[in-house]
Amino acid sequence: MPVRLMALAALMLIQEGIHGKGINPVVGLYLAYGERFYMCDNGSLPWKWHVRATHFNPYKPKELQRITGNVTAHTAPLDDNCWGKVVVDARSNNQWKENAYVFNFKRNGCRVLKENAPGFYAALFKNSELKGPCVIKQGVYEFNDVPVEWSFPNVPILPYGHYRFRVMVGRAENQYACWVADARTIPKPE
Numbered sequence: 001m002p003v004r005l006m007a008l009a010a011l012m013l014i015q016e017g018i019h020g021k022g023i024n025p026v027v028g029l030y031l032a033y034g035e036r037f038y039m040c041d042n043g044s045l046p047w048k049w050h051v052r053a054t055h056f057n058p059y060k061p062k063e064l065q066r067i068t069g070n071v072t073a074h075t076a077p078l079d080d081n082c083w084g085k086v087v088v089d090a091r092s093n094n095q096w097k098e099n100a101y102v103f104n105f106k107r108n109g110c111r112v113l114k115e116n117a118p119g120f121y122a123a124l125f126k127n128s129e130l131k132g133p134c135v136i137k138q139g140v141y142e143f144n145d146v147p148v149e150w151s152f153p154n155v156p157i158l159p160y161g162h163y164r165f166r167v168m169v170g171r172a173e174n175q176y177a178c179w180v181a182d183a184r185t186i187p188k189p190e
Contacts, residue, residue: 026159026160027157027158027159027160028157028160028187028188029156029157029187029188030157030158030160030185030186030187030188031061031150031185031186031187031188031189032150032151032152032158032183032184032185033053033056033065033150033183033184033186034051034053034065034067034150034181034182034183035053035056035182035183035184036181036182037049037051037052037053037069037179037180037181037182038179038180039178039179039180040166040178040179040180041178045175045176045177045178046073046074046075046176046177047071047072047073047074047075047078047169047176047177048071048072048074048177049069049070049071049072049177049179050069050070051067051068051069051071051181052067052068052069053065053066053067053068053148054066054067056184058186061186061189062189064147064148064149065147065148065150066145066146066147066148067123067143067145067146067148068143068144068145068146069142069143070140070141070142070143071124071140071141072139072140072141073136073137073138073139073140073141073176074138075138075176076138076171076176077135077136077137077138078109078110078113078135078136078169078176079109079110079133079134079135079136080107080108080109080110080111080133080134081107081109081171082107082109082110082169082170082171082176083104083105083106083107083109083169083170083171084104084105084109084112084113084167084168084169085102085103085104085105085167085168085169086101086102086103086105086165086166086167086168087099087101087102087103087165087166087168088100088101088102088103088163088164088165088166089163089164089166090159090161090162090163091161091162091163091164092161096164100163108134109169109171110134110135110136111134114134115153115154116152116153116154116155117150117151117152118151118153119148119149119150119151120148120150123143123146123147123148124141124143125141126141126143150183158185159185160185160186160187161184161185162182162183162184163182163183163184163185164180164181164182164183165180165181165182165183166178166179166180167179167180167181
């Protein structure tokens with residue numbers, strides 16, 4: 001019996017290691033992509049969006065998603081006198097963990113959108129508002145098969161996972177919009 005035990009111990013000591021794929025860390029530089037876009041208020045607020053995105057191809061991670069749809073603004077324009085709020089829920093253990101991140105922007109609602117999601121802003125508003133004061137006027141902003149880069153320059157690293165972004169915009173006590181985007185973050189390819 002002791003010989004077998006010694007042979008097993010020797011076998012364990014002689015192994016050089018396990019060869020396999022490394023495990024990615026859970027936080028780092030990321031690539032984001034959208035899965036689903038909808039309204040969080042059943043369409044009762046004056047600013048609406050109807051957005052559909054192409055499927056993300058994990059075999060071509062550098063290929064941009066394309067979006068089709070429109071944003072309709074029925075009331076006052078979105079400018080830098082508006083406020084913004086982004087509530088991010090994280091998916092874990094098959095349920096949403098609400099309010100994982102909450103970002104409040106008391107002013108500069110238009111500029112906040114332009115500076116924190118420049119690729120999305122440019123795709124929606126076709127760079128028409130990128131110079132001068134930031135104002136998104138009333139109207140219908142249509143986009144058809146437009147490539148969008150889901151970059152967020154002020155959030156350089158993020159835990160990888162599944163998120164639900166709720167974006168709310170308004171002025172004073174009036175809320176104009178409540179939009180939802182289900183998205184995922186994965187390690188950024190090199």
